[in-house]
Amino acid sequence: AxxxxxxxxxxILSEAASLELGCNxxxxxxxxxxxxxxxxxxxxxxxxKYFSGDPLVKGIKGFEAEFIKSKFSFNLRKPSVQWSDTAxxxxxxxxASNDYKLSFxxxxxxxxxx
Amino acid sequence: xxxxxxxPSRDICQRGTSLTIxxxxxxxxxxxxxxxxxxxxxxxxxxxxxxxxxxxxxSGFVIDKFPISRPNLTFSTLxxxxxxxxxxxxxxxxxxxPSGQSSYNEQFFGPGxxxxxx
Numbered sequence: 001a002x003x004x005x006x007x008x009x010x011x012i013l014s015e016a017a018s019l020e021l022g023c024n025x026x027x028x029x030x031x032x033x034x035x036x037x038x039x040x041x042x043x044x045x046x047x048x049k050y051f052s053g054d055p056l057v058k059g060i061k062g063f064e065a066e067f068i069k070s071k072f073s074f075n076l077r078k079p080s081v082q083w084s085d086t087a088x089x090x091x092x093x094x095x096a097s098n099d100y101k102l103s104f105x106x107x108x109x110x111x112x113x114x
Numbered sequence: 115x116x117x118x119x120x121x122p123s124r125d126i127c128q129r130g131t132s133l134t135i136x137x138x139x140x141x142x143x144x145x146x147x148x149x150x151x152x153x154x155x156x157x158x159x160x161x162x163x164x165x166x167x168x169x170x171x172x173s174g175f176v177i178d179k180f181p182i183s184r185p186n187l188t189f190s191t192l193x194x195x196x197x198x199x200x201x202x203x204x205x206x207x208x209x210x211x212p213s214g215q216s217s218y219n220e221q222f223f224g225p226g227x228x229x230x231x232x
Contacts, residue, residue, distance in 0.1 A: 106155065107155075
């Protein structure tokens with residue numbers, strides 16, 4: 001079945017540490033890739049997106065993600081996290097093969113300790 | 115982007131009752147979506163609602179349980195019918211980019227409605 005997989009359920013790290021969250025998808029063909037973030041008590045917000053072009057995309061708040069087509073991956077990174085990055089992060093994919101319906105990964109809870 | 119509001123923000127309901135959730139968008143949009151986020155799980159698409167046509171439901175969701183209305187281009191409702199504790203979830207509506215500039219189906223989400231069924 002077509003799906004979106006996030007490797008980590010819960011990540012705990014200290015401020016200034018680097019963060020990388022894995023995301024793999026199983027859709028073939030044309031895909032659009034997204035990372036959404038949900039801060040405590042807030043609604044889902046778009047962090048960054050990839051449609052085409054440079055596979056390294058930069059989003060808000062210093063986040064970036066790299067699309068590696070051969071690996072069906074779209075990993076999220078941030079070189080130095082802050083306490084305010086504590087949130088739940090969702091990888092999402094829409095694909096031509098799925099009528100561009102948005103499919104979400106299970107989410108990764110990131111806790112940053114001050 | 116779009117500003118999306120939902121009512122109610124949360125509710126506690128008794129088993130067997132129904133709840134209607136409203137979603138209002140600050141601009142006209144063609145497609146609206148309803149999602150469910152069960153405790154500790156990711157978002158699952160319930161249905162797609164286009165103005166002027168019947169909603170399209172995903173596998174595992176049926177109109178009798180989740181009737182949807184879409185009376186105009188800025189508003190939609192989702193009803194959770196004959197509720198059971200298993201329906202306890204956050205229900206979210208979303209819309210595609212109303213500016214029409216994104217041809218890649220980017221979605222914007224409402225704040226969600228947290229439903230608890232006793």
